[in-house]
Amino acid sequence: MNWDQVWIDVNVATMDASSSLPYGAIENAAIAVKDGKVAWIGPRADLPQFDALATPIYRGKGKWITPGLIDAHTHLVFAGSRANEFEMRLQGASYEDIARAGGGIISTVKACREADEETLFDLGRKRLNTLAKEGVTTVEIKSGYGLDTETELKLLRVAKALGQHHHIDVKTTFLGAHAIPAEYKTQPDAYVDLVINDMLPQVIQHKLADAVDVFCEGIAFNLEQTERVLIAAKNAGLAIKLHAEQLSNIGGSELAARLNALSVDHIEHLDEAGVKALSESGTCAVLLPGAYYFLRETKLPPIELLRQYKVPMVIASDFNPGSSPICSTKLMLNMACTLFRLTPEEALKGMTLNAAKALGIEKSVGSLVVGKQADFCLWDISSPAELAYTFGVNPCEQVIKAGKIIQQ
Ligand SMILES: N=CN[C@@H](CCC(=O)O)C(=O)O
């Protein structure tokens, strides 16, 4: 056999959907990589003969390999800070009070309109570096802090550039319909027209987004406005996603399911009819424990129903300055278990295979099987449950992206 690299003496949580074992685990395993892809994976004892003198061999000393982590929901290109709102909330104001008074998303919009691309790029790169240290190999980045054509395009250009200059793969999502900007406060439908007729065509023309998202909520866009944006995106051939049922239930998830969205995100207020709709359409449920924690929400997402209806559950950081200023996948895995009562295996699946599904890239990443991209991490842990169990220690020893060691 002629391989580029081989990892031996490792245990692998493959997250292979066809395995009946927890985590799809193969103990005392080996992985061979060729041309950036997994060329062979299985028990070490079955590893075919290869030219051991000509092939770099990495010995894992019994440590664990998992697929590279995928953070499927972030707003990580932003300027400014909202620590003042954190203080206001500690004095009794709610997230909605602050948003309705012109703070919240709108205050980050002001900072992003003022920031130049270089500044935004530098901020974004530091955040990607932080995620990479914790094993992230793919991240989704949304726009949505511009709310005018120029700034929305600027944020997407920065997100794209980050993907081109960083080892982490970046999937971009156009979220022009994130909030109603002050200039359109009294005419939200005219803002939706702007999103559809001015922003979206330019996003498409410059190939700036893989998907389109809308914040469907009482403080943002109603069902009808949401549907208009999602249909325009679909007609243009883009994938769609939705921020839905975060603070109330206005039926966003059922709409998203009817339109075959890749995912609905937040969904604390989702009911059984909504869960059923997701299950029928194959739409993923993206759970965001960081926002749940930071906003001190009390309504839990319907985890048991999601299990019952076999809706793929995804865990993401939602990293943003307002509702989840937390740039840590490890903490998300932990909170998915402690706050939402997911098992560590469900949480890890939510940041690997199911996260890939939520981005429409599950054919190439998300699990370790022959033919998929060789994106994986070597962790100094004694069982995969430790990834969700500990926080504040970083057991990530090596990150491999498309077969290249990008961090060790
Ligand atoms: N819910 C809407 N959007 C973001 C919040 C962004 C903000 O508060 O800046 C979220 O996913 O939580």
Ligand SMILES: [Zn+2]
């Ligand atoms: Zn979000």
